[in-house]
Each structure stands twice: as C-alpha cells, then as structure tokens.
Amino acid sequence: VRRQLDYLQRNLEAIDALIADGASLSALRKHWWQKLLACSELHRQQTILLNSKTRSIPDRLVNLVQRQVRPIVRGKARSAVEFGAKISISVSNGFAFLHRLSWDAYNEGEDLIAQAEKYKQDNGCYPERICADRIYINAKNRHYCTKNGIRLSGKRLGRPPKDPEINAAHKQQLSADQRRRNEVEGVFGSGKRKYSLKLIMARLAHGAATSISMSFLVMCAEKILRLLRLFFVLFLACLCRLLRLHTSPAKAWTITDERWSDWPVTA
CATH class of the missing domain: 3.30.420.10 (Ribonuclease H-like superfamily/Ribonuclease H)
Structure with a gap:
C-alpha cells in the first residue's frame, strides 16, 4: 500500500509541476476533473489510514466514479x-x-x-x-x-x-x-x-x-x-347476482323458502 501511495504521489506531483509550468486544467472534461480531485482526496485518506494504524476515517472514498458511496457497517x-x-x-x-x-x-x-x-x-x-x-x-x-x-x-x-x-x-x-x-x-x-x-x-x-x-x-x-382490479371483480360479481335475481324471481323465492325450512325449530 505504501508503494502504491508513492506512485500516486509521484503522479500528482508531476501534474502540479505541469501546472506550475503554465499548463491549464480548464480543458479537462468535468468527469476527469472530478476524478483528479477524487484521486487527491483518496491519497490523503489512505496516507492517514496507513500512518495512524486505523481502519476508519470520515467520508471515506470507496469508488472514483460513485464518490457519494460510503461503507456502512451493518454487522x-x-x-x-x-x-x-x-x-x-x-x-x-x-x-x-x-x-x-x-x-x-x-x-x-x-x-x-x-x-x-x-x-x-x-x-x-x-x-x-x-x-x-x-x-x-x-x-x-x-x-x-x-x-x-x-x-x-x-x-x-x-x-x-x-x-x-x-x-x-x-x-x-x-x-x-x-x-x-x-x-x-x-x-x-x-x-x-x-x-x-x-x-x-x-x-x-x-x-x-x-x-x-x-x-x-x-x-x-x-x-x-390490484385494489382496482379487486373492486372491478366484486362489482361484476354483484352485478351478475342482481341480474340473476331479476331474471328469475320465482327461483330465488323458492331458494329462500328452502333455507328457512332448513332451520331447526325449538320449543
């Protein structure tokens, strides 16, 4: 890790030297500019983690593209x-x-x-x-x-x-x-x-x-x-039942009489 940080530090220093000689970063596209800033912040964070022997740091970067992503310990x-x-x-x-x-x-x-x-x-x-x-x-x-x-x-x-x-x-x-x-x-x-x-x-x-x-x-x-579908099905069922009762009233009355006759009679 220390060797990789040294490589990154060398590249960042080379970019700073080019800027000091008159180079401009205004021609960079927005995503390249953001990645450059993310690399600089990543170098700072990893250097602190390496030297302080700790494993956590506020707003730790884990991705150069999705810079908003943070590690969330769930256990x-x-x-x-x-x-x-x-x-x-x-x-x-x-x-x-x-x-x-x-x-x-x-x-x-x-x-x-x-x-x-x-x-x-x-x-x-x-x-x-x-x-x-x-x-x-x-x-x-x-x-x-x-x-x-x-x-x-x-x-x-x-x-x-x-x-x-x-x-x-x-x-x-x-x-x-x-x-x-x-x-x-x-x-x-x-x-x-x-x-x-x-x-x-x-x-x-x-x-x-x-x-x-x-x-x-x-x-x-x-x-x-789903609720509208259920309401539509219940509405159709009620409508079909009403139409059935309207078309055959005598049969419906006979069924009602049979249901009453099935009840037990208590003295």
Missing part, C-alpha cells in the same frame, strides 16, 4: 459492510412511502418523530400505533408517543406485571405488533426481488435517488391497480 453474517444508499420508509394501509435517503450512515431512531409529524400533516391526526424496530424504541421516542397518544410497539419499561392475564395480554400484543412490522421487511424483500432495488445501475447520486424513488412509486401504483 450481518452474510455481509458485515454494505455499500449504497440507506433509506427509511413507512408502510401505511399497505402503501410504502420513502421518507429519507442518505449515502452516509445515520441512526434510524431519529426518523420516527419526523415520520409521525408527516403522517399528521397528511391525515390530520397522529397514527393510533407505530410498529417499529428496537432501534426506534428509545426514551425520546417513547416520551413523544406518550405525549401525543400514540402506542409504540415494544416491551414496556419496568418489571412485568404480576397478574398472569395482563402479562399474557402484553405478550400477545407484542407478538401482534411484531407480525405487523414484518410488513416493512416484506416491502424491502419484494422491492429488491421485483422492483430492482437491488440492481441500481445509476452512477450519479441524483440518478440513483431517482431510480429508488421510482421503484417505490411503481410499487404503490401496482398496489392501487
């Missing part, structure tokens, strides 16, 4: 470090909404209050309950939800109640909230598998953000299409 068994945009979404009535997109690692627990306020702005009231992950259940969010009459999922503070019925009810409610929260994980899974969230090919930050937003837009549009 998963399959991949400890992930690269790409980190998004925060919410699911309401089966529809997924994108709230935050960032290329830097951040604490997801900060998004709960903003999403609750956005829900109130759109619907005129706070949600009845919020089914969130453990990282969202902190003291600040608990106080906010209690203040605004929102039931936040998760284990309650303090010791469990001594009454076994109340304790069983709390556990049942926690299990129901966890099942409801799994809908969010399903949105991520279907988005990666069906809506190309796993195959974002755009290089620029704005292009990648547009692709991610369009995936959620198409997801909601297909949800509306």
Whole structure:
C-alpha cells in the first residue's frame, strides 16, 4: 500500500509541476476533473489510514466514479459492510412511502418523530400505533408517543406485571405488533426481488435517488391497480347476482323458502 501511495504521489506531483509550468486544467472534461480531485482526496485518506494504524476515517472514498458511496457497517453474517444508499420508509394501509435517503450512515431512531409529524400533516391526526424496530424504541421516542397518544410497539419499561392475564395480554400484543412490522421487511424483500432495488445501475447520486424513488412509486401504483382490479371483480360479481335475481324471481323465492325450512325449530 505504501508503494502504491508513492506512485500516486509521484503522479500528482508531476501534474502540479505541469501546472506550475503554465499548463491549464480548464480543458479537462468535468468527469476527469472530478476524478483528479477524487484521486487527491483518496491519497490523503489512505496516507492517514496507513500512518495512524486505523481502519476508519470520515467520508471515506470507496469508488472514483460513485464518490457519494460510503461503507456502512451493518454487522450481518452474510455481509458485515454494505455499500449504497440507506433509506427509511413507512408502510401505511399497505402503501410504502420513502421518507429519507442518505449515502452516509445515520441512526434510524431519529426518523420516527419526523415520520409521525408527516403522517399528521397528511391525515390530520397522529397514527393510533407505530410498529417499529428496537432501534426506534428509545426514551425520546417513547416520551413523544406518550405525549401525543400514540402506542409504540415494544416491551414496556419496568418489571412485568404480576397478574398472569395482563402479562399474557402484553405478550400477545407484542407478538401482534411484531407480525405487523414484518410488513416493512416484506416491502424491502419484494422491492429488491421485483422492483430492482437491488440492481441500481445509476452512477450519479441524483440518478440513483431517482431510480429508488421510482421503484417505490411503481410499487404503490401496482398496489392501487390490484385494489382496482379487486373492486372491478366484486362489482361484476354483484352485478351478475342482481341480474340473476331479476331474471328469475320465482327461483330465488323458492331458494329462500328452502333455507328457512332448513332451520331447526325449538320449543
């Protein structure tokens, strides 16, 4: 690594010498100019990492083209470090909404209050309950939800109640909230598998953000299409039933009489 940094330093010094002799970088295209700046920043970061014997540095570059990409430590068994945009979404009535997109690692627990306020702005009231992950259940969010009459999922503070019925009810409610929260994980899974969230090919930050937003837009549009299809099928079924009753009223009355005759008679 030290030898490669020396090679890069030699090339950068050669470019500086050409500039000192009167050469101009104004003729460079924009992407070459940005790559040159990225190489200079990469040399600075890698030199600090090499000399300080550390493995982390703020705003670390991992790609000369996609300079907005940052390594995000996830701690998963399959991949400890992930690269790409980190998004925060919410699911309401089966529809997924994108709230935050960032290329830097951040604490997801900060998004709960903003999403609750956005829900109130759109619907005129706070949600009845919020089914969130453990990282969202902190003291600040608990106080906010209690203040605004929102039931936040998760284990309650303090010791469990001594009454076994109340304790069983709390556990049942926690299990129901966890099942409801799994809908969010399903949105991520279907988005990666069906809506190309796993195959974002755009290089620029704005292009990648547009692709991610369009995936959620198409997801909601297909949800509306399925609901319209279901409504159309139910409407046709009701219409066919009404036409059938209108064309054969005597048969319909006979069926009604038979149903009444099948009821048991009690003294």
